[in-house]
Amino acid sequence: MTRCNEEPLVGGNVSAGVVRVGDTVRRPAGPWTPAVHALLDHLHGVGFHAAPRPLGIDEQGREVLTFVPGVTVWPDHFALMEGLDGVERVARLIREFHDAVQGFAPPPDAPWQVLIPPDRCEIIAHHDLAPWNLVAGDGAWAFIDWDVAAPGSRLWDLAYACQSFIPLSADPAWRRADAAARLSVFADAYGLDEGQRRELVSLLGRRAWSMHDFLRAQAAARHQPWATLWQQGHGDTWRSNAEYIEERQELWARALLDGGRG
Template sequence: MDHGQEQRLPGGNVSGGVVRVGDTVRRPAGPWTPAVHALLTHLYDVGFRAAPRPLGIDEQGREVLTYVPGHTVWPDRFALLASEAGLVRVARLIREFHDAVQGFTPPPDAQWQVLVPAEGADIIAHHDLAPWNLVVDGENAWTFIDWDTAAPGSRLWDVAYAAHGFLPLSANPQWQRADSAARLRVFADAYGLDEAQRRALAPLLARRCEAMYAFLRVQAARGTEPWATLWAEGHGETWRSDAEYTQQREDRWEHALLDG
């Protein structure tokens, strides 16, 4: 690829688009970009390699990040997570991120793009740890992308969202699994949740889905894109149904998390 040639990258909900230029990715910047770049620089400096590295701002005012080779897990490569080994790997990767970010001190003037306010704020969380933001390069590197909505949050807020997507916990019969409770236990064990965290996680699973539904409903009513389009496409109903499905099985999740 010519260094100056722009290649539009598929997927994502970023207004203005995301393009690849050589070994870099260019994305629209915002008031949150300096804080996100400080976060990504910290992660790189402490040895966490499952995130792109920031390279500044280009002449068009776009943020510049290292290009991550590979393909997103969702939807065509979700089978990678069907095995216990794949689920363990992603849970440990999330734990590595949370441990790496624990020592991060945000800039004093940090601004964050907060879409869904979190319950708790013990770390700077990713807020969108999901199969559509996990890039895999064969059996080699697994990398989380799309850090622009990183913001104050909690470990469990990230874990609850990740469990929904990676297990998955879905009302859609196409994605439901008979072993979802057992997979939740594997995920929690691999992450290393303690007993108090496990007790808190069981009811949080449904509330995290409800928070996504409420966010999309409000943004759709305001006509805010791309959320209004996602609502029209049925994503709001998906989150509502998943919240109901997950809440109805809270006892099952708690039993799996605490008793195995």
């Protein structure tokens, strides 16, 4: 395969070496790749197709995945999430994934890429369910970038997804006056019960702080690309978001516990 056939794919914060070749995507592989491919094979096997299909390893040692056609929602197409129908759709898609992965038996001693320790381990979670990993195609949405999939919980995945899709942001450019209402719709569409809603309230701030603390630790150790992200102010953003979320914890609780259950 010649380099002239490769189209670099950019977006997100960690995309070095990701290219498109025809109807496939080639990405740098790691020790976790076989486990991730087993996960993706399982998802397709049980009928969840909102993820790329793994096609093995190429002659350069890169993982090969099917290309997911469409547009990445963040940042130029976040208008797809403006209405409540977008919030409902992504919440239902995440629920479909979580239900589909419930029966997955990981390979023995699978070396997952664990960046941040989760609250607990009950499923193999995506850990980066966000608009920059959501591709909207003609009639179909799909999540990409599964390389940090690892043991976690439904609510740990959801706490991160709520921050990015609602969004729960301290930035005036992204702060939503209707954030509480959108959070309620998200929980209803996913189908959270009362106990899960109460737990999610406490996890929202904790999940945001986990991102700040991770970036700070990686910057101190001079690990890339995290050190550069810290220098660019991503740590400050997560700290501000965590404080914003915690200051409004009662608001989120009312939205989740007193809002309509749909």
